Amino acid sequence: MNEADAxxxxxxxxxxxxxxxxxIYQVQAVHAAILITRERAMAEDIVQNAFLRSFERITQxxxxxxxxxxxxxxxxxxxxxAASKQRRKISLDTDEEEIYQQLIDTLDAGEDEPEDLVQQxxxxxxxxxxxxxxxxxxxxxxVQRYYLGLSERDMSNVLDRAPGTIKWSLNSAxxxxxALLLPFID
Amino acid sequence: MKEKNQPHxxxxxxxxxxxxxxxxxxxxxxxxxxxxxAVKTHKPIIGCWKRRLAFGLMLILFLIGSLAxxxxxxxxxxxxxxxxxxxxxxxxxxDQTTLQSSVDVIRITPPTSLSLAEVRAQIPFPxxxxxxxxxxxxxxxxxxxxxxxxxxxxxxxxxxxxxxRTPDFNxxxxxxxxxxxxxPIPAPYVLAESRSQSVTVNGVPGIYVHGGWQSDGxxxxxxxxxxxxWDDNADDAYLTWSQDGVTYLLAAHKLMLNLxxxxxxxxxxxxx
Numbered sequence: 496m497n498e499a500d501a502x503x504x505x506x507x508x509x510x511x512x513x514x515x516x517x518x519i520y521q522v523q524a525v526h527a528a529i530l531i532t533r534e535r536a537m538a539e540d541i542v543q544n545a546f547l548r549s550f551e552r553i554t555q556x557x558x559x560x561x562x563x564x565x566x567x568x569x570x571x572x573x574x575x576x577a578a579s580k581q582r583r584k585i586s587l588d589t590d591e592e593e594i595y596q597q598l599i600d601t602l603d604a605g606e607d608e609p610e611d612l613v614q615q616x617x618x619x620x621x622x623x624x625x626x627x628x629x630x631x632x633x634x635x636x637x638v639q640r641y642y643l644g645l646s647e648r649d650m651s652n653v654l655d656r657a658p659g660t661i662k663w664s665l666n667s668a669x670x671x672x673x674a675l676l677l678p679f680i681d
Numbered sequence: 682m683k684e685k686n687q688p689h690x691x692x693x694x695x696x697x698x699x700x701x702x703x704x705x706x707x708x709x710x711x712x713x714x715x716x717x718x719a720v721k722t723h724k725p726i727i728g729c730w731k732r733r734l735a736f737g738l739m740l741i742l743f744l745i746g747s748l749a750x751x752x753x754x755x756x757x758x759x760x761x762x763x764x765x766x767x768x769x770x771x772x773x774x775x776d777q778t779t780l781q782s783s784v785d786v787i788r789i790t791p792p793t794s795l796s797l798a799e800v801r802a803q804i805p806f807p808x809x810x811x812x813x814x815x816x817x818x819x820x821x822x823x824x825x826x827x828x829x830x831x832x833x834x835x836x837x838x839x840x841x842x843x844x845x846r847t848p849d850f851n852x853x854x855x856x857x858x859x860x861x862x863x864x865p866i867p868a869p870y871v872l873a874e875s876r877s878q879s880v881t882v883n884g885v886p887g888i889y890v891h892g893g894w895q896s897d898g899x900x901x902x903x904x905x906x907x908x909x910x911w912d913d914n915a916d917d918a919y920l921t922w923s924q925d926g927v928t929y930l931l932a933a934h935k936l937m938l939n940l941x942x943x944x945x946x947x948x949x950x951x952x953x
Contacts, residue, residue, distance in 0.1 A: 510715055514708055522702040530692065535700050543707050543714070550715055623695045642692045 498562055505553045513550050520563060521546070523643070524570045530638040531574035533627045541577060545569045567643060568653045571635055575654075578631035633668035640665055764888060766866035766921030766930030769874035794822045804838045806863040806927050813949035814844060815936060818857060821850045828867045835864025852934060857946075860930040870919060870932060873911045880920070880940065882947045887922030889940050918943050924950075 496504070496515040504512030521542060528538030549556070549566055556565060626634060639645045639653060647665065651658045800823055801808055822843040830837035843850060844857040860866050878889045893915035897908045918933045920943040929950070931943055 510712065513711065513715060517708055517711065521707050522705050525700060525705045525707070526693075526696040526702070529700055530696050538700075539705070539707060543711055546707065546711050547714055619691065619695050619698065622691055623699070626692075626695070638692070641689050642696070644689060 499558070502553065502556065502558055502562060505550065506556075506558070510550070513546060516549075516562060516566075517546055520566055524567060527567065527638050527643060528570055528574040530626065530642060531571065531631060531634045532578045533634075537577055538574065541573045542570055545573060564645075564649065564653070571639065571653055575631055575635045578634070629668060629671055632664060633671055636661065636664045637668050764877075764921075765923055765928050766860060766869055767877070767888060767890065767919065768869040768871045769877060793824070795824060797823065799823075800825060800840055804840060804863075805836045806838075806861075807925060807952060808840055808861055808927070809924070809929070809950035809952055810842065811859070811946050811949045812951050813945060814857070815938060815942060815946075817846050818844045818855070818936070819846070819848070821845045821848060821856075826867075833864060833867045835862050838862070839867055846936075855935040855937075856933075857936060857938075858930070858932040860932075862928050863926055864928065866921070866928055866930050869930070872919060876911065876913070878940070880944070882920065882922035882944060883924055883950070885922055885924055887920060887947075889943065890919040891917070891940070893917035893934075920944070920947060922947065 496512075498516065498519060501512040501515035501519075505516070506512075524542045524545065525535075525538050528541045529535055532538050532541070545566060548569060549562075556562070626637070629637065635654065636650060639650045640647075645653065647658055647661050650656075650665075651661045654661065656664070795803075797808075797810065803825055820842070822841075824841050826839045826841060828837045828839060840859075840861040842859040844859070845851065846854040846856075850856060872890045873892070876890050876892055878891075880887045880889045892911060892913040894909040895912040895915055897910055899908055916935045916937060918931075918936075918938045918940070920931045920940075922929055929947070931946060933943065936942075
C-alpha cells in the first residue's frame, strides 16, 4: 500500500491506513524525536501520540501534499516542547569551522579499515554526547537540517519561525556542536 | 558504500545505535489506543483549534449582540431591575466606569393632548388624578402611550399627564410627570438602588427616591452622553406605588418637593 492509498483508507475510517503510514514513518519519527529529547521512551510516546493525532485529524489533511512533512512537523514540535521542559543546557561558545570539518573528514576517511571503524564508533559516541549538551532548540535544527534533510525554508515552516531566524539558529547550533567536539579532535 | 551526506550519516548512525530501527514498533500500542472508545474518531464535533476559535468568536458575538439588543439580557448584565415605576441600578458596580457613548438625537413630536374624559374612555383601567398640586403648578398635557402587551405587562396603555409652572412646559421652570399603567411602568426611570426608600402611600407600599443623575460635563448636549454621577442634592423627587391594580409614578423636577409634598399629591389622587 502506498502513501496515497494509506491516506485514502484512513480518511475512509479504515485503520489499516494508519498501519501503512506507521510502517513508512515510525522509525524516522522516533529517531528524530530521540535526537531532540535524548530519551527513547519519551520519543516513542511523542510519536505514538502524533500518529493518534494524525488519525483524529486526517480529514483536515490535504491529500495533494506529502504526509511526511505534515506528520514530522507534529513530532518535532512535540519533541521540542517535551525537551524544553527538561531544560538540559550547557553554555559554551566557540567558533571553529575547520575543526568541525576535520571531524567530518575523519568520519569519512578509511571506512573500510577496522581501526578506523573503532575510531568512528568512538567519535559517534562523542558526537552523541555533544548532541545531548545542545539546547533542545539547537538539537531540533540540527536534526531537521542534517537528519531529516529539510531545507531552511521547510524548517521555518515546521518551527513557525522566519527563515532568517532558522539560519541564525542553525549557525548557532553548528558552532555549539563544534565547540563541544573541539576537545576530542586531534 | 560511503554516505555522501556526512553529517546525516553520523547522526543516523548515532541514533540507529541508540534505538535500532528494527526494535521500533509502535503499532500495537497505537492500534490499542486508536480502537479504544476514548479516542475520538476523525470526525470530531469541534475538531481543531480553528473551529474552536471560530466557535468562541461566534459565542462572543452572540453575547455582545444579546447585550446590545436584548433589553432583558442587558438589564441582567447591568444588574438593573424594576420595581413598580422605577428601574434601579447598583451604582457600586459602576463607580469606576468612565464609559462614554455616542447617541443619535431623536426629536419626538408630542401626541395630541387629550381631555381626562377621552383618556379614561380609551384605557381599560381606572385612573386616579391629583386633586392637589403645589403652588403655581398647572395641568399642561395628557396623552396615552401604547406599548406591545406581548412585551409589557398589562394592557399596553400608559397614561402620561404633565404639569408645569408655565404653559410652555419649560422644564427649567419646574415640571411634574404622572404616569399610570396597569402593570409595571414601561420605560421606567433608572435610579440609584442605594437611594430608594420604602414608604407607605395611601396605605400601600411605595418607593421614594430623592436626587438624580448629573452629568460630569464631559458630554456634548447634541451628540455624546458624558458620565453620570448620582447627586443627592439634585432637585428631583420620585414616588411610585401600585393601587387597585394600577402602578403610578410621580416624577418632580425643579419643584423643590420633598417626600411629604409627594405623599400629599399622591393622597389627593381621586377618580374624578
